[in-house]
Amino acid sequence: MPAIEILGLEKTYHVGFWRKQAKRALHPLQLTVAEGEIFGFLGPNGAGKTTTIKMLMGLVFPSGGTARVLGGSISDPAVRAQVGFLPEQPYFYDYLTARELLEYYGQLSGIPGQERRQKVKAMLERVGLGEAGNVQLRKFSKGMLQRVGIAQAILHDPKIVIFDEPMSGLDPMGRREVRDLIEQLKQEGKTVFFSTHILSDAEALCDRVAILHQGQLRGVGAVAELTANVQGKIELIWSGTTAPAALKAISAELHVSGDTVRAVLAEDRQESALDILKQSGLRLISLTPVRSSLEDYFVSQVGPDKISAGAGS
Amino acid sequence: MNRRVLHIARNTFREAVRDRVLYNLIAFALLMSGAAILVGQISIDIERLVVINLGLTAVSLFGVVIAIFIGIGLVSKEIDRRTLYTILTRPVRRWEFITGKFFGLAGTLLVNTLCMAVGVFAALLYVSHRFQRADGWVLVALYFIVLQFLIITALALLFSAFSTPLMSAVFAFALFVVGCFSEDLRGFAAMAHGAEKWLATAAAYVIPNFSALNVITSVAHGQPVSGQLVLYNTIYALIYVLMALSGAVLIFERRNLK
Structure with missing residues (x-):
């Protein structure tokens, strides 16, 4: 049984004074997350990641489609008891201490008294807040609040x-x-589904990722599978301080440092580039294939303009 | 009571206490002690009347202000600050959240009113030097004031489920003011004709009847309150609260938490 099944989930908001203008936040989305995997949900800001997660958690109602979590509906409290959730930039009751907050969430999750107290103590230690357990959350830094958020989720x-x-x-x-x-959560057998726009984190952690852009799924699969389809690049380095005009026209990037020049260009332009260097009488130092990263795949699906917007947030 | 409702109610009460809501008791204590000393010096034979009138009116006004201004934020503040996300993604149903919030604020108002009641009786003892049998009716007036608070809290929650805090405050306060004159509205309905009569009668039934819950003047004059009125007012308040809370739950159940 999949951990999460998203079956055509979609969301359209009606905006404007008379709410007549339809704004589509998410096109019908099909996605399956297997039990025990770490799944990354990627996309620039405004791609629809948070909307999808909120629909998955029952905070926002979908305009169409459905989602199943552990085979059931998230509206069922028994299913929600099996799910931990950390919202984006979490804010908690700042008049409570970290210990009181976790106690409260433990009560709402139905953890019995003695077990709850032990779990709260252990969890505070696990997220590195053992010393700050009795401090009110209004005195916490952003990083400490994020730790509290993770603690309450697990x-x-x-x-x-x-x-x-x-x-x-x-x-x-x-x-x-x-x-x-x-x-660690994966090693404990848990399924982790997380959204991010920090691609290096996703590349390092995820068994599979999905890329969302403007409310549409642009790709899903293991990082290696996705990057395998990206057109390869090569890096050429030669002696000199200038690049021939013909090479400038076909290069993606050109860098001059000291008495060497480095050019990065598409793999299929390799022969042309070598010919140009030969005709110009320049001495080639190295030719190296550049490994495609998740970022390359992301750029190919989303476009560099959106990445810079997302990275700035 | 459902345990989750109880936990949410307890946390709502704790929030009110830590946000220093009960500090209003200091202002009330100063008001009552000042009034008792002043009345004792300038009034002849009407000290009881003045202290009961002033004390119960102050209890009512302080409570109404708390009920409205905390009530309107019970849901909207949780949405704005996104604290609701980590509550409703647990095995907590939306109706449990609304009900817990209601009981939490109701509990705060009850504790507040009990403390103020002690102040009123202390001022009464100061000016009369002893309690009279008729002072017992002050307890009935206080009970009716608590019923008013419950209705206002439920209404504030209802408005808070779909409107902004400012608009919710305006709606709740307007309904409280109009509700205080609901007997006049019923009188107008009785005298009107045609569409006016129909509209006035409908408004008189929809608007909470706070006039019937206000027995401060008669109690201050030592007049008894009938058991029938106590029963009717209790049933009326419970039905009104139930309807307002049901409305709040119905709206909140369908609300997208963007």
Whole structure:
């Protein structure tokens, strides 16, 4: 049984004063997440990732389609008890201490008293907040709040964990810790579904990824499968301080440093480039194939303009 | 009571206490002690009347302000701050959340009113030097005031389920003011004709009848309150609260939490 099945889920918002203008946030989406896998949900800001996650969690109602979590509906409290959720940029009751907040969430998740107290204590230690358990959340930094958010999402030992932008706003150490935690969750047999626009994190962690852009699914699969289809690139380095005009016309990138020039160009232009260098009498130093990364695939599906917009957020 | 409703109610009460809502009791205590001392010096034989009138009116006004201004934020604040996301994605149903919020604020208002009631009786004892049998009716007036709070809290929650905090405050406060004059509205309906009569009668039934829940003046004059009125008012308030809460739940069940 798949952990998550998204069957034609779609969302259209009606905007404007009379709500007559339809704005499609998500086109019908088909997606399956297997049990025990780490699944990355990628896309630039405004792609529809959060809308999809909110529909999956029952916070927003779909305009069409349906979703099944562990074979059931998310509207069933018994199914929700098996799911942990971290919203994007979480905000919690800041008049509570971290311990009180986790106690409260434990109560709502139906964890019995003695077990709950033990779990809260262990969870605070696990996310590195053992010392700050009795401090009110209004005194917490953004990184500490993110840790509390992760703690509340996994406190009740759910089978599926859904994180919306878990690395957002974290420093490099914080991001590393979240990555380690996601890997630990996988080792514990949990399914992790997380959205992000930080591609390196997704590439390092995910068994499979899906790329969403403007509410439409642009690709889904293992990172290696996706990048295998991206047109390869080569890197040429030669001696000199200038590049022939003909080579400039076919190169994607050109960099001059000291007495060498580096050009990156599409694999299918390799023969032409070598001919140009030969005709110009330039001495080739190296020719190296460039490995396609998830970022290359992402760019090919989404476009560089959207990436720069997403990276700035 | 459902355990999840109880946990949400307890947390709502805790939020009110930590947000220093009960600090209004200090203002009330100052008002009552000042009034008792002043009345004791300038009034002859009407100290009881003045203290009961002033005390119960203050209890009512302080409570109404709390009920409206906290009630309107019970749902909208949770949506704005997105604290709701981590609640409703647990095994918590939306009606449990609304009901828990209602009981939490109702509990806050009850504790607040009990503390104020102690203040009113202390001021009464100060000016009269002893309690009278008729002072017992003050408890009935306080009970009716609590029923008013429950209705206003349910209405504030209802408005909060679909409107902005500002508009919810305006709606709730307007309904409270109009509701205080609902007997006049019924009188107008009785005298009107045609469409006016129909409209006035409909409005008189829809708007909460706070006039019937206000026995402050008669209690201040030592007049008893009939058991029938207590029963009718209790049933009326419970039905009104149930309907307003049902409306809030129906709206909230369909609301997208963007």
